Amino acid sequence: MLLLLAWRNLWRNKSRSLITMASVFCAVVLAVLTAALQQGVWDNLIKNVVGYYTGYLQIHHEGYWDDQTLENAFEPTDSLQTLLQTTPGINTSAARLESFVLASSGEKTRGCIVVGVEPAREEGIIHLREKLAKGTYLTQTDDGAMVGEELAKRLSIGVGDTIVLLGQGMYGSMAAGKFAIRGLLHFGSPELNENMLFLSLPNAQTLFDAAGLVTSIVISPTDTRALDQLAGTLNNRAGPTHEVMTWKEMMPEMVQSIAADSAGMYIILGVLYLVISFGIFSTLLMMVAERQREFGMLVAVGLKKRKLAWMLTIESLLVTLTGSVIGILVSIPIAHYLAKNPIRFSGQTAEVYERFGFEAIFPASTETSIFLTQGLIVLVIGLVLSAYPIFSAFKLEAVKAMRK
Amino acid sequence: MEIVIDAHNVSKVYNPETIPVHAVNNVHLHVERGEFTALVGPSGSGKTTLLNLLGGLDRPNEGKIVINGTDITDMKENQLIDFRLNNIGFVFQSFNLIPVLTAKENIEFIMLLQGASKKQRDERVQTLLKEIGLSDKTNTMPSQLSGGQQQRVAVARALASKPQFILADEPTANLDSKSASDLLDIMAKLNKEENMTFIFSTHDSRVIERARRVVTLVDGRITSDTATFQISH
Structure with missing residues (x-):
């Protein structure tokens, strides 16, 4: 019943829920594609650099x-x-x-x-x-x-x-x-x-x-x-008479470059997630503020605050998860398309790349972990933000709430 | 007669530290099973506060409230919520139905909290909807019901948990006279046929006329407590 109640509550204010879901959706698609493209570019670069000479793995004498x-x-x-x-x-x-x-x-x-x-x-x-x-x-x-x-x-x-x-x-x-x-x-x-x-x-x-x-x-x-x-x-x-080394150990400078580039991506993703967080939080804020009387009534007739908090958590997770799941489902075919049909540079940029033996392309990675990670991050954001309605539920006083 | 509510020397003071307001002042009230009692008095006389205290929604600063033999004065919050669920039915002035649930689901909600089986819920909901004359509105959302119908569903919801008594705060205040009369008929019928105890606060003379006991509050004190002769309709 709580799940049903949470789901229906979500659609009480369709526009607001849809806008929130849309913002989560857009941010997830952008985040997934940013991460997929960056990972794809690095995979391609590693393939090129490693393919020059070093290989992925070498065995030497110690x-x-x-x-x-x-x-x-x-x-x-x-x-x-x-x-x-x-x-x-x-x-x-x-x-x-x-x-x-x-x-x-x-x-x-x-x-x-x-x-x-x-x-x-x-x-x-x-x-x-x-x-x-x-x-x-x-x-x-x-x-x-x-x-x-x-x-x-x-x-x-x-x-x-x-x-x-x-x-x-x-x-x-x-x-x-x-x-x-x-x-x-x-x-x-x-x-x-x-x-x-x-x-x-x-x-x-x-x-x-x-x-x-x-x-x-x-x-x-x-x-x-x-x-x-x-x-x-x-x-x-x-x-012990042999040493086995990966390309990461043989080319530590490249690992550092990847780490530095990743830091830049994390900042972009951080900004995206901050935008999502504000969107979700404003929805939760309104949801809690305009339904005080109803929450008061629910507690008055016998709904434990723990269950009320759970219902509100489900609501916030439903907003987050719906936008996130749709975002991931949409970004999967886009990432696969970009993996098969990578973005190609042309002109001088392409010449520079090709001069150094690199393919002048931006392929996307389709690693499952990218999609799962982004979904998980959004889920965690939803969970963290649901602390607000949970806190509100536990501090609610039925009589005061019903007067609002 | 069996005493359902025993409020002994109950006081409620708001802002005790700054400007104290004695909303309920040293009230003694006994309500027996099957009573149909009206709490009357001018605005600010403490009717709603007394109802909240009797319903365990608020705690007195002084005194003791015993419901059906259980002292609820110092109960812990979760215990009190459980106690309310299983012993007290509430009807509010603004109906306060859950807007996203149908009439049936609103009534069923309380029984779900009690852990009733689907069969028990279905049977009870059908019976209650029949009693309030809304069998044809089972799957109707509150927004599609009139005020009177919503308040009848609220009464059915209050009855769903088979409480010891029902507290109704100005139940007819937002209803037209026809709806108010219909609601009172239902409440009176439940009181008579099922011996359900009702305590309601009201300004409405039509409601006062139907009460068998009228308790008058002025400035938080009971100034009169009269058994009345019920006008036959």
């Missing part, structure tokens, strides 16, 4: 990340390979051997990073084949090299030319080799374009006198949202 030398290379043992094959949540993995060398061609010399890769597997990690701008893609047995476009330009070399690499191998040995350029790579990041040179993994192991050794195993997860869980599992199983 201490490698702080001291990135060949002395911290490790052998991917059978047990480690089995672990990677049997751990759920791993889409694919690829081993790398990475070190610094001097690259020269003719009179020109530049420092660069040599990465020994498993070319076929890297397609599933950083989509390396898609970055091939010219020439042919390496194979596992190929003895050639692929270089970043900018590096090739600075060394004045092209496909078919030869490059000489000189550096330090394992245990202080000399690393020296001559490699034919098979392909030129275009990365979004200028830094990668200027510094990267790829060999096949066996070729790099030979160059550095590091037979069977790798410096990292890069992992592509099946579900990026379960990344921390996967990292935890691998960390436990790989043992």
